[in-house]
Amino acid sequence: MATTATTLDGIGAHPHVDAHHDSFVRRYIFSTDHKIIGIQFLLMSLFFLMIGGILAMFIRWQVGFPGKPIPGGGVLPETMAPGGIVLPEFYNSIVTMHGTFMVFFAIMPLLVGVFGNYLIPVKIGAPDMAFPRINMASFWMAVPAGFIMLAGFFVEGGHAAAGWTSYAPLSANPELTGVSTGQVLWSVSLIILGLSSILGSFNYITTIVNMRAPGMNWFRLPLSIWSLFITAILVLLAMPVLSGAIIMLLFDQTIGTHFFRPDTGGQPLLWQHLFWFFGHPEVYILILPGMGMASDIIANGARKPIFGYTSMVIAIMGIGFLGWGVWGHHMFMSGMNPTLGTGFMISTMLIAVPSAIKVFNWMGTIWRGNIQFHVPMLHSMAFVSMFVIGGLSGLFMASTPVDIFIHDTYFIVAHLHYVLFGGSLFAIFGAITYWYPKMFGRLMNPFWGKVHFILTMITFNLVFFPMHSLGSQGHMRRIYDPTQYEFLRDLQWVNEMISMAAFVLFASQFIFAANFILSWTKGERAGPNPWNDNGLEWSLPSPPPHGNFAVTPTVYRGPYEYSSPLVTEDFLPQDLKLEGNRESAAHAAGH
Amino acid sequence: MSWFLPPGASTFAGDIDWLYYMILIMTGIAFVVVEVGLIWFLFAYRNRPGRKALYYHGNNRAEVIWTSVTAIAVIATGLLSAGVWDDIKGRESVPAGAMMVGIRAQQFEWHFKYPGPDGQLGTADDDSTRNQLHIPVDTPIVAVMTSDDAIHSFFVPAFRIKQDAVPGMTIRVWFNATKAGKYEIACAELCGLGHYRMKAMVTVYAKDDYNRWLGDTSRRSASASESSSVAPRPVAMNHEGGSH
Numbered sequence: 001m002a003t004t005a006t007t008l009d010g011i012g013a014h015p016h017v018d019a020h021h022d023s024f025v026r027r028y029i030f031s032t033d034h035k036i037i038g039i040q041f042l043l044m045s046l047f048f049l050m051i052g053g054i055l056a057m058f059i060r061w062q063v064g065f066p067g068k069p070i071p072g073g074g075v076l077p078e079t080m081a082p083g084g085i086v087l088p089e090f091y092n093s094i095v096t097m098h099g100t101f102m103v104f105f106a107i108m109p110l111l112v113g114v115f116g117n118y119l120i121p122v123k124i125g126a127p128d129m130a131f132p133r134i135n136m137a138s139f140w141m142a143v144p145a146g147f148i149m150l151a152g153f154f155v156e157g158g159h160a161a162a163g164w165t166s167y168a169p170l171s172a173n174p175e176l177t178g179v180s181t182g183q184v185l186w187s188v189s190l191i192i193l194g195l196s197s198i199l200g201s202f203n204y205i206t207t208i209v210n211m212r213a214p215g216m217n218w219f220r221l222p223l224s225i226w227s228l229f230i231t232a233i234l235v236l237l238a239m240p241v242l243s244g245a246i247i248m249l250l251f252d253q254t255i256g257t258h259f260f261r262p263d264t265g266g267q268p269l270l271w272q273h274l275f276w277f278f279g280h281p282e283v284y285i286l287i288l289p290g291m292g293m294a295s296d297i298i299a300n301g302a303r304k305p306i307f308g309y310t311s312m313v314i315a316i317m318g319i320g321f322l323g324w325g326v327w328g329h330h331m332f333m334s335g336m337n338p339t340l341g342t343g344f345m346i347s348t349m350l351i352a353v354p355s356a357i358k359v360f361n362w363m364g365t366i367w368r369g370n371i372q373f374h375v376p377m378l379h380s381m382a383f384v385s386m387f388v389i390g391g392l393s394g395l396f397m398a399s400t401p402v403d404i405f406i407h408d409t410y411f412i413v414a415h416l417h418y419v420l421f422g423g424s425l426f427a428i429f430g431a432i433t434y435w436y437p438k439m440f441g442r443l444m445n446p447f448w449g450k451v452h453f454i455l456t457m458i459t460f461n462l463v464f465f466p467m468h469s470l471g472s473q474g475h476m477r478r479i480y481d482p483t484q485y486e487f488l489r490d491l492q493w494v495n496e497m498i499s500m501a502a503f504v505l506f507a508s509q510f511i512f513a514a515n516f517i518l519s520w521t522k523g524e525r526a527g528p529n530p531w532n533d534n535g536l537e538w539s540l541p542s543p544p545p546h547g548n549f550a551v552t553p554t555v556y557r558g559p560y561e562y563s564s565p566l567v568t569e570d571f572l573p574q575d576l577k578l579e580g581n582r583e584s585a586a587h588a589a590g591h
Numbered sequence: 592m593s594w595f596l597p598p599g600a601s602t603f604a605g606d607i608d609w610l611y612y613m614i615l616i617m618t619g620i621a622f623v624v625v626e627v628g629l630i631w632f633l634f635a636y637r638n639r640p641g642r643k644a645l646y647y648h649g650n651n652r653a654e655v656i657w658t659s660v661t662a663i664a665v666i667a668t669g670l671l672s673a674g675v676w677d678d679i680k681g682r683e684s685v686p687a688g689a690m691m692v693g694i695r696a697q698q699f700e701w702h703f704k705y706p707g708p709d710g711q712l713g714t715a716d717d718d719s720t721r722n723q724l725h726i727p728v729d730t731p732i733v734a735v736m737t738s739d740d741a742i743h744s745f746f747v748p749a750f751r752i753k754q755d756a757v758p759g760m761t762i763r764v765w766f767n768a769t770k771a772g773k774y775e776i777a778c779a780e781l782c783g784l785g786h787y788r789m790k791a792m793v794t795v796y797a798k799d800d801y802n803r804w805l806g807d808t809s810r811r812s813a814s815a816s817e818s819s820s821v822a823p824r825p826v827a828m829n830h831e832g833g834s835h
Contacts, residue, residue: 089784163781169758170741176698176783262759268742269757302636308649311658333744333779334755335762338680342673349665356661357654359625364653366632368645373637381633388625392618399614399668400676401607405596405751408744408779469592472611474748476779480787487597487748487775494592563644570643 022546030140032132033546037139038118039439041109042432044139046516048105048146050509055098057506062086062094064499066481079158089178091480092161097152099164100186103286104193105146107420110428111289112197112235113142116204116228118435119293122537122544123225125213125553125575130206134199141196148189152182160186163478165279168260168271172252180253187250194243197235204232213536213575215555219313220574222535222559223306226313227292230320231285238281245274272334276327284323286420287387288316290427291358294380296559297434298362300533301377302369303570305560308361315354315361322351332400333407341400348398355391359384370563370570374531375449379430382457386422390415393468408478411471417464429453429512436516437530441542442523448515455508462501466494532571534559539575600770600795601750606675608751614668679752685765689731692724693717696736696743696756699785701776705805722791724776726768727801733765744780747793755780768795 031037061070070076073084080090117135121128129135152159159182162171166186174180208229212221221229249271251257258264260271299306306312328336328344362384371377393415397403406412429452437443475488482488482495529538536553537544553575561572594615596608636644678684691712693704703724707716712735726732736745738756745764746753754764778789796804 087784088787092781092784092786095781161784167742167781170781170783173740176741178784262757266759268759302644304644305646305648307647308654311649311654333753334742335757335760338676338682341680342676345672345676346666346669349669350662352665353658353662357658360653360657361649363625363628363632364649366629366636368647369632369636370639370642370644371633371637381629385626385629388622392622395614395618395665395668396611399610399672401603401672401679402611402614404603404679404753405607405611405748407753408746466592469594472594473597474746474777476746476777478781478786482787484788485775485777485790563646565646 027546030136032128032136034117034121034129034132034135035439035544035546035548037135038114038116040139041113041117041142042439044143044146045106045109045114046513048101049107049110050513051150052098052101052106053506053509055094055101057503058086058094059091059098060499060502062091062480063482064496066483086480088480089158089161092163092177092478093153093159093179093182095478096160096163096166096186097149100149100160100190102420103164103282104190105142105149107286107424107428108197108282109142111286111424112228112231113139113200115224115289115293115431115435116200116232118439119224119537120204120207120228121211122438122540122548123222123535124208124211124216125536125549125555126207126211127547127549129203130211131203135203138196138199138203141192141199145189145193145196148185148192152185152189155181155185158182165275166249166271167275168249168252168266168268169262172249172260172266172271173263174253184250184253187246187253190246191243191250194239194246197239198243201232201235201239204228205236208232213549213553213555216536216574217555219310220555220558222292223295223309223312223316224289224292227288227295227316230316231288234281234285234288234320234323238278238285241274242278242282245271245278248274269331269334269336272331273327276330277324279330280327281320281323283419284319286424288319290383290424290431291316291387293431293434294383294427295362295365296533296535297376297380297430298365298384299560299562300531301372301374301380302366303372303562304365304369305558305562306361307364307367308357309558309560311357312361315357318354319351322347322354326351329398329403332403345398345400349395352391352395352398355387359388359391375444375446375453376430376434376531378450378453379426379433382453383423383426383430386418386426386460389465390418390423393418405474406471408476409471410467410475410477413477414464414467414471417467421460421464426456429456432516434531435537436519437523437526438537438540438542438544440520440523441526442519442521443526443530444515444519444523448511452508452511452515455511456505459501459505459508463498463505466498470494532569534561534571534573536574539573597748599749599751600768600772600774601747601752602767602769603679603751604749604769606678610672610675613671617664617668680764685733685763686731686767689733689765690727692726692732692734694724694734694736694745694756695739696745696778696782696789697739698741698783699778699789701745701789701791724791724793725801725804726793726795727798728768728771728795729798731765731767733763736762736764741782742780743778743782743789746777746779747774748777749774750793753779768793771795771797771800 069084073081157179161177161179170176171183248259252260258266260266260268295306325347328340329348332341433444433449473491526542528541555574559574563570564572691706693712695702701722703720705718706712709716736756738758743756750766752766772795774793776791776793
């Protein structure tokens with residue numbers, strides 16, 4: 001068996017090799033099939049999404065009802081919540097870990113790990129990733145990283161409590177928080193996870209550059225692949241910066257170096273510069289794939305070619321490029337030279353331009369379409385409308401004088417959740433529902449999909465929209481008990497309302513979870529192309545076999561030829577050969 | 592649930608609030624145009640029997656228009672902001688002759704220092720208070736900020752001022768209170784388990800009242816014991832701060 005498997009991997013999974021010869025472990029656990037690895041990432045990151053969600057509920061309980069015992073919270077240990085009442089130090093750990101799990105173990109792997117793996121080969125017409133075993137290694141490094149991160153809750157002193165941004169010296173000096181082991185585990189986990197991401201990203205880049213099917217030139221690539229390509233470049237360049245910074249932080253914590261500890265000559269702002277030099281490209285890592293996949297789904301839902309494909313591609317590149325020059329906007333209040341602040345404000349303002357281009361192009365795409373309201377389309381339209389709010393609220397913080405007032409208030413909490421939840425997570429829900437039939441051969445239930453969508457859309461806005469108002473009143477973020485402040489006491493009813501809505505939002509996600517699990521065996525059988533899409537993956541059976549394409553497809557056109565006058569159907573697959581040379585003439589007429 | 596900023600009590604409130612409302616109106620218009628457009632399109636072009644979508648790949652003129660309109664709007668916002676920013680935080684912005692105050696942040700307290708009769712900070716005749724800042728109205732104050740341990744952030748919502756206090760750095764920040772009263776000072780940067788209760792109070796006096804507070808010697812001995820219950824005794828407080 002072992003030799004068979006090795007040979008199979010060595011030649012990059014030829015389609016004629018029957019995958020059934022592999023053992024269960026080789027097929028489903030230590031698999032080199034990009035589709036299985038994608039599904040593994042999906043299950044892992046949905047698990048961590050739930051962990052992050054539970055932590056968010058703790059936050060909302062404490063902020064909404066400070067000092068009141070959590071119902072059923074008596075089971076928590078004395079060191080976290082004696083009598084069910086959350087301790088301030090535990091609250092800081094929860095806030096830190098909510099951000100850490102959501103950013104690094106939920107949203108990022110959901111977008112990059114899941115869809116990067118699953119979609120790239122099947123959408124470009126390749127049998128697998130360029131380096132299948134490195135791909136497997138990437139997943140099997142992410143898993144221990146996750147367990148190490150979870151382990152922090154069970155060590156003495158509690159988990160890391162310096163925020164997901166881990167500002168030094170709070171993170172670097174255990175005396176300031178009372179947390180030592182937890183903070184070290186945080187660092188170790190993210191170093192391993194960073195390596196996992198780097199392995200994944202050069203695999204994606206190599207695959208997209210070298211393994212496109214004949215005819216799949218750069219301007220016939222789906223926007224999902226373009227965005228994953230630019231994202232992979234950002235990951236490859238940004239992750240090493242984070243890893244380097246965290247290694248320095250780890251040394252400060254453990255072996256007495258003083259990169260970031262001022263008591264021994266270090267510089268706390270160095271950590272912020274390094275962290276955000278990674279952290280701002282990271283923000284675009286967390287949104288670009290969502291933009292790309294939503295573009296694919298919106299064109300499909302509108303039954304119309306994407307509006308301004310070229311400007312969409314240029315906007316993705318523009319965001320990827322400008323994203324490197326805006327990190328200082330996280331540091332306007334840090335004591336950094338104020339002239340630098342002005343420069344970062346202008347670059348931040350400029351990055352609004354490509355984002356706006358994308359929004360207008362999505363509007364142009366649905367204009368005069370024939371819109372199908374399938375569940376992925378609903379989520380994608382929610383993605384656009386929520387991303388608009390997140391983008392516009394960003395202008396307030398980009399303006400340095402306004403930022404003086406709203407920096408580190410609930411305004412930024414509202415903003416980042418409109419981008420990461422309203423944006424990324426809605427795109428992820430849409431993408432999971434869209435590609436679920438390809439992954440598992442069955443459709444998710446559309447009725448319960450719509451119920452989940454409507455409840456999520458309403459409660460999401462009830463939770464996060466009022467946070468703008470809290471921020472405009474100066475309500476600080478990461479505050480264990482807002483009632484300590486006289487000027488916040490009148491706002492406490494808003495906090496209570498937000499918390500109630502958050503509980504419903506959380507509960508609604510179980511509808512999605514149940515739909516996801518039950519449809520696996522009970523969903524309606526999908527067939528190869530349930531959405532009448534043009535992409536190469538929809539020419540494959542659902543689920544596609546190991547090695548994907550029996551014959552390497554030839555690509556004749558871009559991915560968004562919906563409602564083309566050349567055919568009677570309203571879609572025209574990328575690999576369908578038409579007779580004669582009507583193609584180029586019709587394409588020119590479409591402009 | 593209010594979208595208006597709380598009442599301001601410093602010279603910065605005018606400019607910052609104006610910019611906030613300008614951006615609120617600008618983004619509000621963009622928000623309505625885009626969201627109404629989206630909903631309208633979703634309704635008007637919903638799937639109908641016999642309808643066929645327009646086979647259309649885009650329009651360069653539209654791209655140029657919305658790209659340049661957006662670019663002009665955001666760059667104009669940036670330029671307007673740049674001037675205000677420079678007036679508040681620029682290295683040259685501190686008015687000449689501003690009154691010096693020392694702010695030393697520590698887990699989880701604020702220590703304030705005032706120059707004694709010699710007008711110099713860091714000399715033997717300095718006065719100090721804990722968690723209580725006392726300043727005169729209509730007087731530019733320049734605070735020299737340091738931190739003993741973690742990063743803290745000095746935030747007075749009513750003054751529209753915020754500045755991180757970073758250990759190992761000395762950062763100057765200035766402001767000029769325009770209304771006598773009492774206002775809350777908050778720590779805005781996560782600084783440890785007591786972050787949420789690292790609060791203080793700033794009392795803004797009319798100029799005469801401030802001089803009386805300054806001349807009150809019993810205050811000095813009391814503040815030496817670092818008791819936070821020190822109250823500005825001889826002061827008649829007629830104004831309650833408009834901070835809520």
